[in-house]
Amino acid sequence: MANRGQTINDTTVAATSLGTALLPSVLSVVAGSTDIIGFLGLGGLFTAHITGNLAILAAHVASSDTAEVAQILSVPVFIGAAGLTRLLAVSLESIGLTTLRPLLLLQFLLLAGFFALSIAAGPHIDTAATNAILAGMLGVSAMAVQNALVQISLAGTPPTAVMTGNVTRFTMDVTEVLLGRDPDAVARARTRAKASGQAIMGFAAGCGLGAVCEVTIGLWSLALPTGLALLALAIGEKPNNLTRTH
DSSP, X not given: OHHHHHHHHHHHHHHHHHHHHHHHHHHHHHHHHHHHHHHHHTTSOOSSOHHHHHHHHHHHHHTTOOOOHHHHHHHHHHXXXXXXXXXXXHHHHHTTOOSHHHHHHHHHHHHHHHHHHHHHTOSSOOTTSHHHHHHHHHHHHHHHHHHHHHHHHSTTOOOSSOHHHHHHHHHHHHHHHHHOOXXXXXXXXXXXXXXXXXXXXXXXXXXXXXXXXXXXXXXXXXXXXXXXXXXXXXXOOOGGGSOOOO
């Protein structure tokens, strides 16, 4: 019986470890698909790529054009949502709760709201209308939560929604793997390159899938990142929260 109990617990730990290993890739697909769908469906609004919104705002200012309200609001909303996520995490930690699953749940709820409001606005959404702006801010908030939860709850994991740093890190690490002479440094670089490469591929896959879906079915395509966020919630249990019994 003891051996059977050990086998069951070992299997549970292994399955949970696999789920946690897949989680960053799933989150990367969520971010890529959300970002491209928002950009195509909401008049050029980036939900995850906030620096893109800053660049667009600067271009509007330089050309004396009128900027979209959603683009103006996206930066302070992103900052506020990230800050509130950190406060929520501190509150959870103060009462002895782990942060990953509550933050994944929050992200899912925000994406579900983004999806619902976008569909409610109809197939010919007015990007300047209040409901469209609110929908976009829910998407921005969801991506702010994701950016924060990776730093808070998945320590050591590459960013899943910001690819510039990942591409830089990946390039440097691949170069180290190919040209490095220190075996330990090469081994560390290989591990980092694998992690950042998975994030890059996941984000790129999300962008591709999201673009195809948005062109085909419009904002109904937000079902894709919303469903994947639910999947992330289902698998998002950290293995070090389990106690292995023998």
